[in-house]
Amino acid sequence: MFRIRHCLLLFISITTFLQAQQPKKLNSSEIYESIQKLNVLGSVLYIAAHPDDENTRLISYMSNHLKARTAYLSLTRGDGGQNLIGPEIRELLGVIRTQELLAARRIDGGEQRFTRANDFGYSKHPDETLDIWNKDEVLSDVVWAIREFKPDVIINRFDHRRGGQTHGHHTSSALLSLEAFDIANDTSKYSAQLEHTEPWQPTRLFYNTSWWRYGSQEEFNKIDKSNMLNFDIGVYYPTKGMSNNEVASLASSQHLCQGFGRLSTRGTQQEYIEFLKGEPLDDSNDVFAGVDTSWNRIEGGSVVGNVLNEVEANFNFVNPASHLPQLLDAYRALQNVKNEHWKAIKTQELKQIIEACAGLYLEVSADAPSASPNSTVGLNMEVLNRSDANITLVSYNLSTLKNAISKNIPVPENQRLNFSEGVLIPKDANYTTPYWLNGKNTLGMYNVKDQQLIGLPETPRALFIDFNLNIEGTPLTITKPVVYRYSKPDKGELYRPFEVIPAVSSRITDKVFIFENDKQKDIEVTIKAGKDNIDGFVQMAYPENWNIYPQKQRIQIAKKGDVQNVIFTVIPPNQQSEGIIKPMVNVDGEFYTNELVEIDYAHIPYQTVLMPNESKVVRLDINKRGENIGYIVGAGDVVPESLRQIGYNVSIIQPEQISADNLRNFDAIVMGIRAYNILDELKFKQKFLLDYVKDGGNMIVQYNTSRGIKTNKIAPYDIKLSRDRVTDENADVRILKPDHTLLNYPNKITAQDFEGWVQERGLYFPSEWSEEFTPLLAMNDKGENSKEGSLLVAKYGDGYYIYTGLSFFREFPAGVSGAYRLFANLLSAGKEDLKPLKN
Numbered sequence: 014m015f016r017i018r019h020c021l022l023l024f025i026s027i028t029t030f031l032q033a034q035q036p037k038k039l040n041s042s043e044i045y046e047s048i049q050k051l052n053v054l055g056s057v058l059y060i061a062a063h064p065d066d067e068n069t070r071l072i073s074y075m076s077n078h079l080k081a082r083t084a085y086l087s088l089t090r091g092d093g094g095q096n097l098i099g100p101e102i103r104e105l106l107g108v109i110r111t112q113e114l115l116a117a118r119r120i121d122g123g124e125q126r127f128t129r130a131n132d133f134g135y136s137k138h139p140d141e142t143l144d145i146w147n148k149d150e151v152l153s154d155v156v157w158a159i160r161e162f163k164p165d166v167i168i169n170r171f172d173h174r175r176g177g178q179t180h181g182h183h184t185s186s187a188l189l190s191l192e193a194f195d196i197a198n199d200t201s202k203y204s205a206q207l208e209h210t211e212p213w214q215p216t217r218l219f220y221n222t223s224w225w226r227y228g229s230q231e232e233f234n235k236i237d238k239s240n241m242l243n244f245d246i247g248v249y250y251p252t253k254g255m256s257n258n259e260v261a262s263l264a265s266s267q268h269l270c271q272g273f274g275r276l277s278t279r280g281t282q283q284e285y286i287e288f289l290k291g292e293p294l295d296d297s298n299d300v301f302a303g304v305d306t307s308w309n310r311i312e313g314g315s316v317v318g319n320v321l322n323e324v325e326a327n328f329n330f331v332n333p334a335s336h337l338p339q340l341l342d343a344y345r346a347l348q349n350v351k352n353e354h355w356k357a358i359k360t361q362e363l364k365q366i367i368e369a370c371a372g373l374y375l376e377v378s379a380d381a382p383s384a385s386p387n388s389t390v391g392l393n394m395e396v397l398n399r400s401d402a403n404i405t406l407v408s409y410n411l412s413t414l415k416n417a418i419s420k421n422i423p424v425p426e427n428q429r430l431n432f433s434e435g436v437l438i439p440k441d442a443n444y445t446t447p448y449w450l451n452g453k454n455t456l457g458m459y460n461v462k463d464q465q466l467i468g469l470p471e472t473p474r475a476l477f478i479d480f481n482l483n484i485e486g487t488p489l490t491i492t493k494p495v496v497y498r499y500s501k502p503d504k505g506e507l508y509r510p511f512e513v514i515p516a517v518s519s520r521i522t523d524k525v526f527i528f529e530n531d532k533q534k535d536i537e538v539t540i541k542a543g544k545d546n547i548d549g550f551v552q553m554a555y556p557e558n559w560n561i562y563p564q565k566q567r568i569q570i571a572k573k574g575d576v577q578n579v580i581f582t583v584i585p586p587n588q589q590s591e592g593i594i595k596p597m598v599n600v601d602g603e604f605y606t607n608e609l610v611e612i613d614y615a616h617i618p619y620q621t622v623l624m625p626n627e628s629k630v631v632r633l634d635i636n637k638r639g640e641n642i643g644y645i646v647g648a649g650d651v652v653p654e655s656l657r658q659i660g661y662n663v664s665i666i667q668p669e670q671i672s673a674d675n676l677r678n679f680d681a682i683v684m685g686i687r688a689y690n691i692l693d694e695l696k697f698k699q700k701f702l703l704d705y706v707k708d709g710g711n712m713i714v715q716y717n718t719s720r721g722i723k724t725n726k727i728a729p730y731d732i733k734l735s736r737d738r739v740t741d742e743n744a745d746v747r748i749l750k751p752d753h754t755l756l757n758y759p760n761k762i763t764a765q766d767f768e769g770w771v772q773e774r775g776l777y778f779p780s781e782w783s784e785e786f787t788p789l790l791a792m793n794d795k796g797e798n799s800k801e802g803s804l805l806v807a808k809y810g811d812g813y814y815i816y817t818g819l820s821f822f823r824e825f826p827a828g829v830s831g832a833y834r835l836f837a838n839l840l841s842a843g844k845e846d847l848k849p850l851k852n
């Protein structure tokens with residue numbers, strides 16, 4: 014049990030201090046604020062679904078005004094969002110958004126927790142969300158967060174009573190919070206967790222309501238608020254020179270990849286929380302009513318509290334070091350406290366205060382930003398005491414070494430001590446990479462087996478150092494992670510976390526290569542050295558029937574960080590086939606197969622992420638008719654690029670360019686996903702599109718959501734969009750009209766074409782349509798009715814109108830052969846007498 018606590022707390026101290034800039038050193042005001050916080054033993058857990066859902070005004074108020082230990086539990090890492098600042102999407106976006114949350118918490122004073130839930134994208138209803146997430150696992154993780162953090166108060170961001178009216182992830186976060194509140198104290202629930210922690214009953218559960226929940230400020234003014242508490246979240250902090258809402262704006266402005274940078278606000282402002290569950294409220298407007306949040310809360314605490322309250326009441330801003338004797342008294346008394354939970358938290362806080370009061374400068378900086386296992390790195394330690402306290406450096410202890418290195422050197426006032434050590438990174442050291450990306454993930458869940466890692470925002474650093482000190486007769490250990498300190502002439506002094514990386518990594522530029530015929534293609538592989546003097550070879554793993562030459566290529570890279578590019582020629586088989594190609598780099602007898610992704614933005618610490626380096630190769634057996642495709646971009650997809658990969662000429666048509674003359678040139682017109690939800694112009698341009706069909710054109714409309722359609726005539730005949738979707742990508746597909754041209758010409762579509770689909774079958778299928786439409790396919794998720802609206806075709810005049818909710822936009826980038834073949838048939842509708850398009 015001790016080890017876990019140590020691990021979690023170590024982690025907290027590291028995240029507090031590890032930044033893109035110099036690790037934080039507290040000034041007098043900050044020391045004073047830390048002492049105020051040290052004297053509060055109350056805690057608040059705020060729960061929502063995504064990075065940027067959290068109300069930083071309230072988190073900052075709880076942390077900075079009430080001085081409570083405050084955390085934000087974001088069920089997901091926001092992998093499904095869009096990235097406004099760079100190319101990272103999905104898992105890599107989740108890494109950025111995790112760091113943005115940590116950056117926000119460094120400003121508002123909160124801590125950060127997660128569950129294993131994967132942000133799979135938009136979800137209309139909590140039922141659907143909880144189906145795609147593993148509800149039991151996410152609930153387990155919320156219970157785990159409550160048992161570990163032990164909040165007195167939980168505040169939900171979202172209303173559990175509003176299912177279907179907001180993102181399904183949002184309502185789910187509230188529902189899971191309610192359920193977890195009821196079972197976290199039940200030892201029969203998720204009892205395996207109790208090997209590592211204890212059951213816990215939070216005192217109260219609230220919902221962070223607002224006027225917008227009621228439609229308007231006016232409506233909100235009218236309602237009975239007797240079950241609500243309210244706070245002035247515009248309160249001013251003289252020690253910060255800022256109002257609470259200013260702090261909150263700075264914190265939420267860290268969500269830069271979501272475009273959340275915003276102006277700060279000031280002045281009085283009310284925030285409301287609605288009581289949902291737990292101990293009834295009294296008339297005090299106190300979120301902690303009935304909970305003793307003083308040191309008297311814990312046995313043996315009053316002795317500590319007496320000393321520390323005295324320090325707070327008479328704090329010496331000019332010379333905080335004058336409090337060292339009292340702080341050390343409190344530290345020793347704290348070690349006798351029985352409550353392990355508070356003892357661990359308060360010990361950590363108190364050590365940071367003692368360190369700051371003594372003006373201690375403790376740092377360990379590596380002579381390189383990274384190193385690979387089994388290589389040596391030089392560490393430089395700086396130890397400086399900027400007070401008149403008697404301090405001795407007894408020893409220091411590297412995390413890679415079993416025994417401490419004994420020193421027993423006095424640290425005289427303001428005399429810098431420097432030490433250096435060469436350290437061998439152990440052969441089995443873990444690479445610095447997000448732990449939740451190490452397992453095989455599903456659409457809904459990250460796979461993390463180690464219970465002690467679940468919930469942590471980051472992988473605990475492998476390399477750190479314990480400085481074992483004696484301060485005025487009291488032994489005290491202060492732990493520091495290894496950092497890399499460097500400077501740039503145009504930026505000044507900079508810090509980076511120290512990284513353990515593989516000896517070598519590799520990269521192929523594209524994740525999918527489509528071969529629409531049997532012509533060979535050259536692909537480039539980039540090999541990057543993680544250490545000096547790489548001498549080895551690279552070979553490619555590839556599927557049966559395929560060929561890649563040469564078999565092996567020698568790799569020689571002299572300098573760490575340099576790269577070597579090699580070209581391999583890929584020869585596809587004659588028939589349809591797909592598989593994975595993977596560079597395997599062999600150095601010193603060991604194979605390396607990962608890509609090392611670097612994420613470097615100014616507002617978050619530098620990150621490295623190891624991802625499997627593999628690309629899909631697809632040899633299509635595909636026939637096509639028609640050549641020139643007009644594409645009207647909707648919410649954004651890579652369908653145009655994918656169609657170009659298989660040899661079509663694709664022109665993007667701007668909505669304002671839609672005209673009879675313009676459309677006439679195309680063999681088919683394809684509407685991008687959700688085009689009718691977002692393009693206002695379609696209200697006026699739809700008639701040109703339908704006339705184009707009537708005159709013999711071929712129009713393919715991809716999915717739109719059922720609400721907010723810009724035209725009342727999306728199709729030439731009646732059609733009703735619904736929220737029907739089939740989320741199981743392996744759901745059985747039944748061919749309703751096996752003889753229909755669209756399923757036979759020019760490619761014969763069979764059950765095989767529905768194998769290997771990813772993420773889902775499709776979404777927002779029409780649920781009703783007029784008799785002119787022919788449904789071609791039927792499918793459904795387990796336990797649901799058969800859905801026949803995924804692919805509808807109608808003859809209109811001389812042309813064809815096709816509506817499809819099938820997720821071609823997801824299948825193409827994943828290189829799904831059947832999706833390409835079926836789409837080629839849709840594009841070929843009405844072109845039976847055309848000659849085949851030359852490959």
Ligand SMILES: [Zn+2]
Nearest residue numbers: 062063066180
């Ligand atoms: Zn959200």
